[in-house]
Amino acid sequence: MRAPSESDIAAGEVLLAVENVSLSFGGVKAIRDVSFDIRKGEIRAIIGPNGAGKTSMLNVINGFYTPQEGRITFRGQTRNKMRPHDAAAGGIARTFQNVALFRGMTALDNIMAGRSLKMHRGLFWQLIRFGPAMAEEVEHRLRVEEIIDFLHIQHIRKVPVGRLPYGLQKRVELGRALAMEPDLLLLDEPMAGMNLEEKEDMSRFVLDVNQHYGTTIALIEHDMGVVMDLSDRVVVLDYGQKIADGTPDEVKKNQAVIDAYLGVAH
Amino acid sequence: MDVLHHIFVDPFVQMAQAPDLLVQTLWEGLVGGILYALIALGFVLIFKASGVFNFAQGIMVVFAALTLVGLHEKGVPAYLALALTILVMFGLAFSVERLMLRPLVNQPDIILFMATFGLTYFLIGLGELIFGGEPKVMIASELGLPKGSIDLNMLGGFISLQKIDIAATIIASVMVVSLAVFFQKTRIGRALRAVADSHKAALSVGISLEQIWVIVWFTAGIVALATGIMWGARSEVSFALQIIALKALPVLILGGFTSIPGAIVGGLIIGIGEKLGEFYWGPLLGSGIESWLAYFIALLFLLFRPQGLFGERIIERI
């Protein structure tokens, strides 16, 4: 499979668009009138200084926060707010800044939980756990084992994730998101707190997911090197506002972005 | 239609026709509410300073009252017994910190919460083993608390106010005001508020958590003792009180877990609400609704305002 080239993406179909979204908590404006889109098959980076509203933006996209204003169009369907369940059912998966795994469950169960939406046998079959219920369980286990192989975490399958080191937890979390077979994968600082080697591994996984499964990816990342290497297009937020949007090269030269990062007086 | 009439019209007609009864009911509710508020206050103190939801506050009330009465029964003079009981409550606070809180530091809240279940059971067993399980009479007059009642002729009837209730109201107010001053003005009060905001930050500026915990648990113990005396003087000192003490939970829900004024207002709403409910609407359902009405008031309230009356809106982050 071939990675989509820049020209493909420029012409590509829009998977998700946010238009004029504003979000505030009481008096604090987290996001002000932000619009941008994510096209099918691209890796879209969202960057900005701390407190710029990046995570809030992801929370709006998958329905955890309700914006006061604006519209979200996903797969051609426009609405004022996403609901978490609709987002998940529609194929949006997510990892979190501070790993949000199910700590009491094993790595395997965490990833299996990602397939909850795809499993359908009801209470009766779950109680019996025989015949069709077992067949379903095994079928999904096979898919999950593929993900486990892909992420090289076979050895920790049955370890409760609370006991795993941070880097592996991040991987399991990515695995859980992949188990949902998403069309759009939101990654919130997937490489935060990692050493160089771990970052390289994670970058490889992100690229592989994008190319191998054709998953569209939106990621927040602070490491500029990673952002510039991985992403097809970058949107820059500062104080809740969009200050730039374009290819990595364009953004790098943008005066507003340089100011925001170097701290010019507003 | 008839049912609706009984629910929405009749009680109010009754209230208007016999205002003296209404005032009497309101007064009873007020006093009951103050006692709930006092128990809730004990919860709030501990929750604010240590983040522990102390389920044992109710049993601490019983335990304090039992110790007081038990010591008096053994022949200790009333005021000396009071002083000794305060000492016992300090001992309790100290042991709780040493044996329970310290080993459990940094555990999830729910674990600490459940540990206080254990404390509850332990105190029930200990109290009964030492002082026996049967109800006792509070040594109210020995402690100089007033007896009898004042009858007011007004509103076309008369209203009877128990003097002990009036005393309870005054003592409760004094206690709340002095606690508020203590929290706002003293060095320890500032440290307490700092701990309430963030354990780690407080530690980093050199506040001793252990010391603070002993102080709040001791303060809560004294509040418990005062509550126990008031409550005991109104009825009797018995373990049945701990079931009633559970009503501090709906009070806390109304008032928020960290607000002292919230505890007071919540206590009054629950106290008055349940007395009015019992008196005017209870007969419709066959009376005794006092046992669950408070929880339903709280529940209804929660559905509309999950953060309580004075609590701040919770923003969930991820």
Added chain:
Amino acid sequence: MFYREAGQYKTSYAADQATFPILQDRIGIGIILFVAAVIIPLFGNDFLLQAVMTPFLVFALATIGLNLLTGYTGLLSLGTGAFMGVGAYACYKLTTIFPDVNIIVWIVCSGFFSAAVGVLFGLPSLRIKGFYLAVATLAAQFFLSWCFIRVPWLYNYNVSGAIEVPQRSLFGIPVTGPNSAPVTRYLIVLTIVVVMTWLASNLIRGRIGRMWMAVRDMDIAAELIGIRLLNTKLLAFAVSSFYCGVAGAMMVFLWYGGAEADVFSINQSFTILFMVIIGGLGSLVGSFFGAALIYILPIILRFVPAELGVPLNAATVEHLTFIIVGALIIVFLIVEPHGLARLWQIAKQKLRVWPFPY
């Protein structure tokens, strides 16, 4: 040396997901079932069957019920006693209205009634979490306790206000009421508890169990992977209350032989909660350990000191039980927050590597 899984290869995911993947576990459970179903009924006296084993199993089932809600789904409930009561009263009404239907059927069906009530009182869990939810369940506890006293229809207008278990037979053998043999009742309780435990263990290992645990561990993340929180929580309330309801019905029909509203008070709720905590939150095996420890401890306290020549009166035993249980809870939370079940796991691990330390 004997507890080794080396050499036991699993060649399919189905085998890997079996109830007892390790051979020694299968043998162990077989022996336990054999003792429980054959040895105890044959050689146990009435006291053992009626006052030790039957109540232990009833409590174990209620503990499993609460564990599904509190241990697996993370929803704290203080209304277990009331949900057990719903089961007991439902069973009583059903068997007095339809006396010809087999009593076992009604005992199991009564679970549906408490499941429905559980769902009703679980509805607030959409908006309320943690301690706040505990208050909602307290509302259930006190309201239902009140109903058991104030609604005479529930106890067929008996003057005493109590329910008395009528005699019902199965294949001509009396199974409930004063004429039934303890061994018959024990075997019925055993069968129901074993089957329901097996069903619960299936449930928690499948999709629904994972959804429950996901909600428990991090509800926000669970919601964002597409789990509907309300449905999941309500299902937990329903299944949990079902188990508690059946336990309550068995308590009255196969153990007490009659009951007053008092039996299903808040104290019962606490007892079950303590069994869950001591046994281990989120462990089925632990539910049995917890029930055994808290129910059997007072019996030991009553008999052992007497044997040693220090007879304690009933009241002292009760007080001592309170003290010990209270202290045990604190000690357990300090030493091993995962309860007896975790100690069991550690013991198994030690056994696995024996005679080496690790």
